[in-house]
Amino acid sequence: MADDRLPAATLNSARWLQRAAGALTWPLNPSDYLGALFADTAGGNAVVERIGHPTPDAVTLTLRVPRGFPRHRAGQFVRLGVDIDGVRHSRCYSIASAPERDDGCIEITAKAIAGGRVSAHLNELLRVGARLQIDAPAGDFVLPEWLPERLLFITAGSGITPVMGMLRSLDARGTVPEVTLVHAAPDAASMIYGDELAAFAARHPQVTLHRVYTRAQGRFDVSQLDAVCEGWAGCETWACGPDALLQQLEDHWQQAGIGARLHTERFRPRVPQAGDATAARVQFLRSARVVDGRGDQPVLDLAELNGLSPAHGCRMGICHGCTATLKSGCVRDLRNGKTFDEEGDLVQICVCAPIGDVEIDL
Amino acid sequence: MSHTHYLTDAQADAFGRELDAIRDEIKASLGESDAAYIRRMIRIQRGLDIGGRALLFAGVLPPAWLAGTAMLSIAKILENMEVGHNVMHAQWDWMKDPKIHSTTWEWDTACPSDQWKHSHNYMHHTYTNVVGMDRDVGYGILRMSPQQPWRPWNLGQPVYNALLAGLFQYGVALHDVEFERVLEGKKTWRDAWARLKAIGRKTGRQTLKDYVLFPLLAGPFFLYVFSGNLVANFVRNLWAYTIIFCGHFPSGSHTFSAASVENESRGRWYLRQLLGSCNIKGGKVFHILSGNLSHQIEHHLFPDLPSNRYAEIAPRVQALCEQYGLPYNTGSLARQFGTTTWRVLRLSLPGGQSLEPQLA
Ligand SMILES: Cc1cc2nc3c(=O)[nH]c(=O)nc-3n(C[C@H](O)[C@H](O)[C@H](O)COP(=O)(O)OP(=O)(O)OC[C@H]3O[C@@H](n4cnc5c(N)ncnc54)[C@H](O)[C@@H]3O)c2cc1C
Ligand code: FES
Numbered sequence: 001m002a003d004d005r006l007p008a009a010t011l012n013s014a015r016w017l018q019r020a021a022g023a024l025t026w027p028l029n030p031s032d033y034l035g036a037l038f039a040d041t042a043g044g045n046a047v048v049e050r051i052g053h054p055t056p057d058a059v060t061l062t063l064r065v066p067r068g069f070p071r072h073r074a075g076q077f078v079r080l081g082v083d084i085d086g087v088r089h090s091r092c093y094s095i096a097s098a099p100e101r102d103d104g105c106i107e108i109t110a111k112a113i114a115g116g117r118v119s120a121h122l123n124e125l126l127r128v129g130a131r132l133q134i135d136a137p138a139g140d141f142v143l144p145e146w147l148p149e150r151l152l153f154i155t156a157g158s159g160i161t162p163v164m165g166m167l168r169s170l171d172a173r174g175t176v177p178e179v180t181l182v183h184a185a186p187d188a189a190s191m192i193y194g195d196e197l198a199a200f201a202a203r204h205p206q207v208t209l210h211r212v213y214t215r216a217q218g219r220f221d222v223s224q225l226d227a228v229c230e231g232w233a234g235c236e237t238w239a240c241g242p243d244a245l246l247q248q249l250e251d252h253w254q255q256a257g258i259g260a261r262l263h264t265e266r267f268r269p270r271v272p273q274a275g276d277a278t279a280a281r282v283q284f285l286r287s288a289r290v291v292d293g294r295g296d297q298p299v300l301d302l303a304e305l306n307g308l309s310p311a312h313g314c315r316m317g318i319c320h321g322c323t324a325t326l327k328s329g330c331v332r333d334l335r336n337g338k339t340f341d342e343e344g345d346l347v348q349i350c351v352c353a354p355i356g357d358v359e360i361d362l
Numbered sequence: 363m364s365h366t367h368y369l370t371d372a373q374a375d376a377f378g379r380e381l382d383a384i385r386d387e388i389k390a391s392l393g394e395s396d397a398a399y400i401r402r403m404i405r406i407q408r409g410l411d412i413g414g415r416a417l418l419f420a421g422v423l424p425p426a427w428l429a430g431t432a433m434l435s436i437a438k439i440l441e442n443m444e445v446g447h448n449v450m451h452a453q454w455d456w457m458k459d460p461k462i463h464s465t466t467w468e469w470d471t472a473c474p475s476d477q478w479k480h481s482h483n484y485m486h487h488t489y490t491n492v493v494g495m496d497r498d499v500g501y502g503i504l505r506m507s508p509q510q511p512w513r514p515w516n517l518g519q520p521v522y523n524a525l526l527a528g529l530f531q532y533g534v535a536l537h538d539v540e541f542e543r544v545l546e547g548k549k550t551w552r553d554a555w556a557r558l559k560a561i562g563r564k565t566g567r568q569t570l571k572d573y574v575l576f577p578l579l580a581g582p583f584f585l586y587v588f589s590g591n592l593v594a595n596f597v598r599n600l601w602a603y604t605i606i607f608c609g610h611f612p613s614g615s616h617t618f619s620a621a622s623v624e625n626e627s628r629g630r631w632y633l634r635q636l637l638g639s640c641n642i643k644g645g646k647v648f649h650i651l652s653g654n655l656s657h658q659i660e661h662h663l664f665p666d667l668p669s670n671r672y673a674e675i676a677p678r679v680q681a682l683c684e685q686y687g688l689p690y691n692t693g694s695l696a697r698q699f700g701t702t703t704w705r706v707l708r709l710s711l712p713g714g715q716s717l718e719p720q721l722a
Contacts, residue, residue, distance in 0.1 A: 024575055026567050027468035028408075032461075036408035042401045042459070081458075086397030088458040313484030316628070318665055320452040320464055321484050336386055346455060346465060 043083055043131030049105055051128055055190045057112045058158065059123045060096070062105050065134065071099050072137030074169035075162040075238070075265075078106070079344075081133030084121050088133065090344055091118045094162035094240075094265070095137060096193075100172035109192055111158035141238065141265040143169070147177050148236040152229050154249065156184040156220070156241030157192070162265055163238060164193050167200060176204045180229040184212040184220045184241070220245070222252040233258055240265040280354035284308060284362045285327055299324075299331065299349035299360060310349060310362050317351040324349050329358035368688055369633060377686055378629030384678060385664050388671050389456075397457050399670045403444055403650075404462070410437035414594070415576060421586025434594040436651070439601050441470045443653025444669060450479055453668045472535035472565045477557060481538035487665050491610055491638030492618045498610065499617060501526065501533055502542045505709045507617035512712040519710035523703075530599035535561045601651070604699055605642070609658040612640045613701035614691045614719050635662040636683065641676070641692035648695075649673060659690065689719070 021030040035041040050062035072078070077094040097107035112123040143166050153163045160183055170176045181201070185191035194211060201209035210228045212220045225232050233256055239249050246264045253262040277294045282302055284291065293302040300322055303310050313321030317335055323346045330341035331352040339355065340347050349360065369377060410433045417430030446469030448454070454462045468475050481497065489495035493509045500506040504523060505516045526533045539557045543549040572591040580587040616637040623634070642648075642656040649656050649672075657672035660679055667675070683690040708714050 020575075023567070024571060024579075026571050027470060033408050033412060036405045037412065042461075083397070083457075083459075085393040086395075086457055087393075090458075313480070314488040316488075316631075318487055319479075319484040320455070320666065321479065323452070323455075323465060335382075336389075345458070346463070 044133030098168035152235035159240035374629030
């Protein structure tokens with residue numbers, strides 16, 4: 001961003017200097033040495049600036065991002081790497097702040113999931129000053145360049161976060177169109193961003209807010225659509241929440257023949273069913289091959305049986321010559337039953353067998 | 363030599379299960395303090411690297427030159443051994459930190475990491491001490507087992523050995539080219555050439571850094587920095603050579619025939635790792651400087667367990683060996699290096715069968 005304003009000569013010599021410094025620190029980068037000298041940057045590239053608890057079971061983090069961090073589009077998420085007991089866990093969190101925010105920080109809000117490893121850590125153990133690793137923003141659950149005239153948002157629980165990013169962005173740009181927002185939570189005390197949404201609606205007469213308290217009113221479903229948003233079919237719609245709700249909305253929009261007007265975002269990874277010889281399916285992404293197999297066959301064997309020849313060595317789990325990246329799904333290490341189910345997990349395919357549907361970057 | 367001698371199949375399986383249990387237990391206990399260990403080690407190593415290079419700029423003053431060279435030597439030793447070697451073994455992959463990961467690590471030596479991971483992690487660790495399969499048995503230039511046939515050029519072995527020690531990083535770099543297999547027609551020239559080019563590129567960058575850029579940066583003190591880097595690389599070579607040769611060739615260590623590893627069970631694989639590996643006794647600092655390869659036995663049983671844990675595993679493995687009536691080869695550096703050097707000298711002449719361990 002700031003680079004655009006520097007004269008070409010300065011840029012050139014900066015680049016030259018960088019290369020010279022790189023040759024001196026080869027095979028490392030100069031920043032690796034600076035990290036060793038001045039600050040323990042091992043935990044990641046972002047620093048927790050502020051921690052708030054909007055509800056008893058959610059935490060809002062203000063994160064200082066590194067210089068030059070790419071600007072997100074409203075509605076996108078970041079992959080957050082969090083070190084817990086020495087292990088880095090990666091999870092996605094939608095950016096709840098507007099891209100227009102210019103203090104070098106972004107905001108995310110994480111709801112504590114029962115038994116959740118990362119969300120519990122963020123909620124209970126994280127301290128101001130801690131470091132987290134964030135990757136460039138991603139995702140296509142975003143507002144279009146050209147805003148439609150009428151927007152409908154349907155969210156539940158922590159599903160408000162990407163939509164909050166969108167609303168704050170519209171607000172910051174001063175171009176709030178006609179908006180209907182349905183946001184559900186068990187009750188007022190556990191509604192994330194409830195007060196800010198109310199204030200937003202109060203400031204903009206063209207915004208209609210429906211807060212649904214499910215404990216008292218029951219779940220929101222498609223039968224209430226006409227009541228909350230007349231002419232909903234004419235709206236461009238964004239929805240984020242539990243799978244059951246999204247599934248229902250998708251069916252409904254599909255039946256109305258306007259499936260393309262509904263944009264959804266799912267937080268929940270597919271849940272794998274564990275099993276031994278049960279049927280499994282592995283997709284080898286780079287070679288565009290889909291292979292059916294069983295949950296007791298190493299992925300490497302499955303690949304070879306189907307004419308692929310991935311790199312490998314010992315075939316017994318000691319050399320790591322067969323390591324491949326898990327893109328989705330779950331695999332099990334046949335030696336000890338340990339499962340891997342995070343996107344980006346590096347797995348030894350000679351000893352790991354698929355559980356259910358698996359995608360491997362091979 | 364076959365390793366069927368020591369244990370029956372059932373005993374070997376039981377032995378393997380006990381080792382598996384140790385492995386699982388350690389794996390399950392890895393946590394924050396282990397992560398802190400490797401990160402601290404990396405910071406110390408980089409600090410020494412920077413400090414040593416800075417002192418060398420003041421190398422006109424003899425104490426500064428000496429201290430700078432010593433610090434840089436230690437930095438290079440740590441980088442290659444306790445950090446690089448072990449990270450590339452995937453010992454720290456469990457942290458899932460992409461910066462300390464076997465798939466991304468490149469180390470400060472002539473050998474490109476991907477070639478190393480093939481020749482070392484796969485060939486050497488899978489076929490440890492199997493004559494004709496594990497190329498660490500003599501690196502294709504030394505006769506290190508009486509099972510290797512004697513050739514007249516083996517007479518020059520003491521000289522090749524000294525050269526290998528001094529130029530160890532280049533010897534390691536050329537390892538995966540496998541010249542003798544190319545000559546035997548088991549490997550194509552094209553493949554060898556591709557590897558050589560990669561080695562050339564890496565060696566070029568290493569040379570540029572240590573022998574051109576840093577000395578030039580020192581301006582009039584070019585020679586002080588140049589000589590400091592030369593000595594540091596040399597010290598690291600000698601040290602790495604010493605530790606690595608002591609890992610598999612002291613007296614009492616076994617070598618194996620290719621036939622003996624056919625259809626080898628996991629228990630027998632463990633047994634062969636044990637019989638072919640030797641530990642070196644020493645203090646904590648010595649273990650760290652050796653990259654914990656002084657716990658060579660534990661490293662070969664569990665090549666991907668973090669090195670900081672080998673010390674606590676060692677007594678358990680030793681007790682297990684006692685229980686199963688197995689040898690556990692350990693000794694002082696003087697004993698292990700002395701008998702290794704004797705082996706090099708003795709096998710430069712024909713025969714040498716007496717070097718094989720005598721089975722009771
Ligand atoms: C694109 C994207 C954006 C996301 N944005 C946000 C966000 O802004 N705020 C936020 O709080 N979360 C968000 N998530 C979800 C988040 O990434 C984690 O999945 C969530 O925090 C749970 O992680 P965990 O480590 O605590 O649970 P885990 O330890 O991974 O799982 C523990 C148990 O909880 C179940 N579980 C996992 N996720 C959920 C869920 N969402 N609801 C109910 N049960 C679950 C698992 O199946 C498992 O049984 C997003 C996910 C995606 C894919
Ligand atoms: S092939 Fe060696 S670990 Fe998988």
